[in-house]
Amino acid sequence: MSDIKAQIKEFRIGEKIRTLRQQKRLTLQELSDLTTLSKPLLSQIENEQVIPPLATLLKIAKGLKVGIHFFFEDEGNRQNYVLTRREDLGEVEVVPRPVVNDVSRPYLYHSLAQGLRHKHMEPFLVEVKKREWDDRLFFKHEGDEEFLYITEGELDFHYNNEVIRLRPGDSIYYDSGQPHGLVAAGEGKARAVAVLYTRD
Secondary structure, three states: OOHHHHHOOOOOHHHHHHHHHHHOOOOHHHHHHHHOOOHHHHHHHHOOOOOOOHHHHHHHHHHOOOOHHHHHEOOOOOOOOOOOOHHHHHHOOEEOOOEEOOEEOOEEEEEOOOEOOOOOEEEEEEEEOEOOOOHHHOEOOOOEEEEEEEEEOOEEEEEOOEEEEEOOOOEEEEEOOOOEEEEEOOOOOEEEEEEEEEOO
């Protein structure tokens, strides 16, 4: 088992989706209609066979009428802040690299506010691996905004028909309803802080 896998503590996202869907008395087909995601894909997600990327998770959250924070919070948590020390990043919960349409996304998300309830923003440390760009890496989620700040390495940020090279200290704030995606461009991996905000 790799170090990164050893660090992963499952969020049990699929289980949370199934439980909430059943509480709302929705069938898989009804959730599929609400999200435009296929019934087989939703079933795979609920059974933890597929790790959904954030774009897919946002569609599910909207279909179930919850914020994306629902999937990363601990209902028993009553604290008012989450402090993440640099030296503790290896122990921060990780959202494993998602696979969509048989394409492995070249990144891992480390939640930086794991457990905190009722957040309006969802911050992550994103680790991006180098790979060739593939248009299947594009995704979008309507009604959301994102902020990306590069801390290490270089990224090629693909946004519609543009490719923007981002280096440490660069940042970009964008409407994530437009097709977007990223890959590491320099030697080795890149890191960035990403903040996702979902408008009501």
